[in-house]
Amino acid sequence: MAELEKYEAVWKTAGHGTVSVDAGALARHLKRNGETFRILVYLRDFRELLACFILIPGIIFMGMHLELPWSWYLGVPASLWVAGYILYNRPQRGSETLAGSVVECLDTSIQEVRHQIRLLRSVFWWYLLPLDLSCGAFFLHIGWETRQLGWAAVLFTALLMGLLLGVTWVVWKWNQFAVERELEPRLAELESIRNSIINGDDPVSSAPEKAH
Amino acid sequence: MAPHLPRELDEGMDGKKQEEIFNSWMEAHQAIPIKVARCHERNPEDRADLVQNILLQIWLSIPSFDERCSLSTWIYRVALNTAFRWRRTESRRSIGLMRYEMHHEWSGRDTPSDLELEELYSAIRKLEQTDAAIIMMHLDGMSYREISEVMGMSEKGVGVRLSRARRKLANLLGG
Numbered sequence: 145m146a147e148l149e150k151y152e153a154v155w156k157t158a159g160h161g162t163v164s165v166d167a168g169a170l171a172r173h174l175k176r177n178g179e180t181f182r183i184l185v186y187l188r189d190f191r192e193l194l195a196c197f198i199l200i201p202g203i204i205f206m207g208m209h210l211e212l213p214w215s216w217y218l219g220v221p222a223s224l225w226v227a228g229y230i231l232y233n234r235p236q237r238g239s240e241t242l243a244g245s246v247v248e249c250l251d252t253s254i255q256e257v258r259h260q261i262r263l264l265r266s267v268f269w270w271y272l273l274p275l276d277l278s279c280g281a282f283f284l285h286i287g288w289e290t291r292q293l294g295w296a297a298v299l300f301t302a303l304l305m306g307l308l309l310g311v312t313w314v315v316w317k318w319n320q321f322a323v324e325r326e327l328e329p330r331l332a333e334l335e336s337i338r339n340s341i342i343n344g345d346d347p348v349s350s351a352p353e354k355a356h
Numbered sequence: 357m358a359p360h361l362p363r364e365l366d367e368g369m370d371g372k373k374q375e376e377i378f379n380s381w382m383e384a385h386q387a388i389p390i391k392v393a394r395c396h397e398r399n400p401e402d403r404a405d406l407v408q409n410i411l412l413q414i415w416l417s418i419p420s421f422d423e424r425c426s427l428s429t430w431i432y433r434v435a436l437n438t439a440f441r442w443r444r445t446e447s448r449r450s451i452g453l454m455r456y457e458m459h460h461e462w463s464g465r466d467t468p469s470d471l472e473l474e475e476l477y478s479a480i481r482k483l484e485q486t487d488a489a490i491i492m493m494h495l496d497g498m499s500y501r502e503i504s505e506v507m508g509m510s511e512k513g514v515g516v517r518l519s520r521a522r523r524k525l526a527n528l529l530g531g
Contacts, residue, residue, distance in 0.1 A: 154473050
C-alpha cells in the first residue's frame with residue numbers, strides 16, 4: 145500500500161495532459177452539421193416507414209395501370225401493418241444528455257439495445273411474413289390464372305415463390321447476424337458494467353472477491 | 357471555485373454564451389476528460405477520439421446542468437457515461453467530421469513522474485471499468501457521496517468497492 149500512496153501522490157502532482165478546444169469551431173461545426181445529422185437520424189429511424197408509404201401509392205398505381213388482379217392489392221394492408229408496427233414500436237428518443245448517473249444511463253442504453261434486439265429477432269413475424277403472404281398470394285393467384293399454360297405456369301410460379309423465400313431468408317439471416325454480431329455483445333457488455341456497479345453496492349455479494 | 361452556469365441560461369441558451377461557458381468549464385476542468393480517456397483507452401488515437409467525444413457530449417449537455425451537484429461531479433458523469441457507451445468504430449465515424457476543427461495536444465511524458473503516472477494509468481486500465489472509474493474519482497479527492505452521485509450506487513457500496521479496487525491496484529503496482 146505504501147507503493148500505492150507514492151503513485152497517488154504522483155497523480156495529484158503530475159500533469160495529466162492538456163487539451164485545447166476551439167469552442168467557436170466546435171459550435172460552428174455543430175450548427176452546420178446539426179440539421180444534416182437530425183435528418184440522417186430521422187431517415188435511419190423511418191426508412192422502413194418511408195419505404196412503406198412510398199410502396200402503397202406505387203402498388204395502387206401499378207395495380208390500376210396494369211390492371212392487376214385483386215390479390216395484388218394485398219400489398220396495401222401488408223405495408224400498412226408494417227408501417228403501423230414500426231410507428232408503434234419506434235424507440236422513444238428522449239434528450240441525448242448523458243448527465244444522469246452512470247447506472248441511469250446504463251439502464252437507458254440497455255433498454256434501447258434490448259428493444260432493438262427484440263425487433264430484429266421477431267423481424268420475420270412483423271415484417272417479412274406479412275409482406276411474404278401478400279406477395280405469395282399474388283404469385284399463386286397469377287399461377288392459378290395462367291394454369292392453362294400447364295407446367296410452364298407451375299414452374300414460373302415455383303420460381304417466383306422460390307425467389308421470395310430466398311429473399312426472405314437472406315433478409316432474416318442478415319438481421320439475426322446483426323443481433324449476434326453487434327447487439328448481443330453490446331448488451332452483455334452494458335449489463336456486465338451495470339452488474340458490476342450493482343454488485344459493488346452489495347457488500348455480501350462482493351465478499352468472496354474480497355477474500356482473494 | 358468552479359464557474360457555474362447562470363440560471364437564466366438554462367433555456368434558450370445562445371451559441372455565444374454556450375461557447376463562453378464551455379471555455380470557462382474547460383479551463384477549470386479540462387483534466388477530467390483526459391483522465392477518463394487515459395484510464396479507458398491505451399491507444400493514443402482512440403484516446404484522442406474519446407476525449408473529443410467527451411468534449412462534444414459536455415457541450416451538448418450544458419443546457420441540462422442544473423447545479424444539483426458540483427460541476428466536477430457533473431463533468432465526471434458526462435465523461436464516464438460517454439466512455440461507457442463509447443464504441444471505437446462509431447466514434448471514429450462521427451468525430452472524423454470535426455477532426456480538423458478541434459486541436460488536442462498531449463503533454464510530453466519524459467519526466468520520472470510522467471513515467472510513474474503512465475504506470476499508474478496502465479494499472480488502472482487493467483481494473484474492471486467500474487473499479488477504474490471509482491479509483492480515478494478517489495484519486496481526484498472526490499468524497500464517497502460525490503462518487504455515489506456519479507455512479508448511482510450507495511456510499512457504503514462505494515467504500516466497499518474502493519477498498520477492494522485499491523488492493524487490486526496496489527497488487528498491480530507491485531506494492
